[in-house]
Amino acid sequence: MTVVIGFEGSANKLGIGIVRDGKVLSNPRVTYITPPGEGFLPRDTAKHHQAHVLDVLEKALLEANVKPSEIDVVCYTKGPGMGAPLVSVAVVARTVAQLWNKPIIGVNHCIGHIEMGRTITGAENPTVLYVSGGNTQVIAYSQKRYRIFGETVDIAVGNCLDRFARVLKLSNDPSPGYNIEQMAKRGKILVPLPYVVKGMDVSFSGLLSYIEDRAESLLGSGQYTKEDLCFSLQETVFAMLVETTERAMAHCGSKEVLIVGGVGCNVRLQDMMEKMAKERGATLFATDERFCIDNGAMIAQAGLEMYLSGQTTKWEETTCTQRFRTDEVEVTWRD
């Protein structure tokens, strides 16, 4: 029986999770929410995490009904993410690892999402679409690495959605992506937008500039509503993601597709992916918002896999890195 505690705080969500042999015992989380029209900045986000991390830690231990002495290994997000928030969380992880005299593991954020997605859904060897505010990647496992077959060449799809929410001054509570999703459900007219797929890769910055530049005049013309713009943006970016994912599935002969990351919560994206998977005779796997959105348990789950396969992190390497490619990690826990 192995008990793992995971610390996650790479963006505006702070979470600490406790996992025992693949079962989530606790997973409390808090979100730093900025006013409409504003994004979260690293320094303020770090201050938010510093103010809340010890309360969340206590809550995780209480809800799991676990004592520090029962924990086998401490895991934290090594990267990628925002520098100051990452360090704020890592410092606490390092401190409790020493206090409790436990080994420590630095986990890649993206692999946290993948391993939690695989565990929760039971997907065996899926093609993975990892979509969030900071990442957009199409990934397949091969020869001890999570290989990146396709990705955004500029901004993440979630970043595109979040920034557009700022243009419309939508609320950031519970998340701008969620609020765009709700608006889109009431959209009726499709606005033509740039569709920028580049082979296996995608690009969103031109699309964002296009819709940002025209939002005011499109709305002012009376021909379109905010709901129509949200609907159109979703239809366009999600179709791009489905296309690149399908291309990867075809290339790998994959029969499973797994969506992870915060944008993976979006039901419309899941619907579109489900249609594609069905047409290909494949199965779609997706998690709900407890695990789609950044959380501590996903770091604990990936850390559990790493620990059981013999990996720990040397103290000198318990740093954080803002850039940490998914394919840099040797996947010692898979065949």
Added chain:
Amino acid sequence: MFVANLSVPFPSDKEAEIAYHSLRVDVEPSRGGTEKVLSVEENTLSVKIVAKEARQLRVSVNSFFDLLILVIKTLERFGPPVDSK
């Protein structure tokens, strides 16, 4: 060049050592223009931060204090350290 030297006493040698190891591994941001050296002797944590500009020094010292305070709160709340096996 601007230099700040900080000296922080802890209740015990062990706690000073824990704080030292928690704080020493992070490098300064590469474009921050600052350099930071930590050392520990008995129950005292010593920090030297060197910067090219006063503003950079202030930012770095403030950031360090935020993390130091976080370590101290963690020690207070989740300590004391268990004895090594």
